[in-house]
Amino acid sequence: MSHPENFLESVRVPVGFNLVPPPxxxxxxxxxxxxxxxxxxxxxxxxxxxxxxxxxxxxxxxxxxxxxxxxxxxxxxxxxxLTLYLPVERMHGMLIPASFVASEPLGAPAGNIEPEAVLIDLARDAEEASARELDGTAAVRILQKLPADPDKGVEVPSWRVQYTVPITHSVPAQWLTFSFSTLTTPDMDIEFTETLVELFDAVMTTFRWSYA
Known part of the structure; x- marks a missing residue:
């Protein structure tokens, strides 16, 4: 029979996370x-x-x-x-029109249901979704290509990538989202936009849970 402290150690809940932003x-x-x-x-x-x-x-x-x-x-x-990440150094004389946001811990979208079921629902409702893993935790990645919406002050199209991951062993279940967006201005080619998305994907591979 295992000691109680060993069991508690195996189900400890993260108190935060670490990410390595791009240079x-x-x-x-x-x-x-x-x-x-x-x-x-x-x-x-x-x-x-x-x-x-x-x-x-x-x-x-x-x-x-x-x-x-x-x-x-x-x-x-x-x-x-919770935290905003954005470029502060110019590339080829311009600031990159991109940023990403880490959310506060959020309650489960539909009550206290299994994380896997929530991930499946998110992927089912998205046009472009894929399963990912963040520091050993199952997550879902969703890509959206959004048109311009002048009525909302959005003058140019944008791409948005969102990772959704359950906080390990949280009761009731809580989630984190990491949302990246970049504008697609007329002077930006599609390859550059794709490179920025790949950069965000690379950042998400540095995700690690942190514990007290």
């Missing part, structure tokens, strides 16, 4: 420390402006970036976001 990306925590993170990213971005950038325009650029980051933060919080 040139930064994180904004959405529970606390948000303002400080925005200020840090704005300072870094301003320091990377081209040498010939007019000094008189720097305050305007700083205000514009701060406004955009605050808007992105609001959208992430409205989606139950």
């Amino acid at each position: 040139g990306w930064d994180t904004i925590p959405l529970r606390s420390g948000t303002r400080e993170a925005i200020q840090r990213i704005v300072r870094k971005s301003v320091s990377q402006l081209p040498a010939g950038f007019p000094k008189d325009d720097i305050p305007k650029a700083r205000l514009q970036l701060t406004k955009e980051l605050k808007q992105t933060v609001r959208q992430a919080r409205n989606s139950d976001g």
Whole structure:
């Protein structure tokens, strides 16, 4: 008969997770420390402006970036976001129009049912879904290609990738989602968009549960 502490050890519930962001990306925590993170990213971005950038325009650029980051933060919080990940270094002179959000722990979509059943339902309802594994836990990956929606302020199409994973041994069942989105602007070719999606998939392979 096994000792109780060994049994408890085998069913311990994660207290969080770790991810390794891509090089040139930064994180904004959405529970606390948000303002400080925005200020840090704005300072870094301003320091990377081209040498010939007019000094008189720097305050305007700083205000514009701060406004955009605050808007992105609001959208992430409205989606139950826990942490926002976004590029802060320019690639070929441009900031990549992409980001991803890790959610707060969410309740099971349909009550306390088996995680496998929820994953099957999610995959069944999606056009492009595939089974994945995150640190030994079954997950589902869904890809959506969304059209522009000017009525909602979305002027260009976008691609969205979402990973959904149950929190191991949580009672009642809880879930995490990781949602990546990138705009498909007219000057971006499809190969570049696919590369960004592959980059996010690579990030998700670094997912690890963390324990107290």
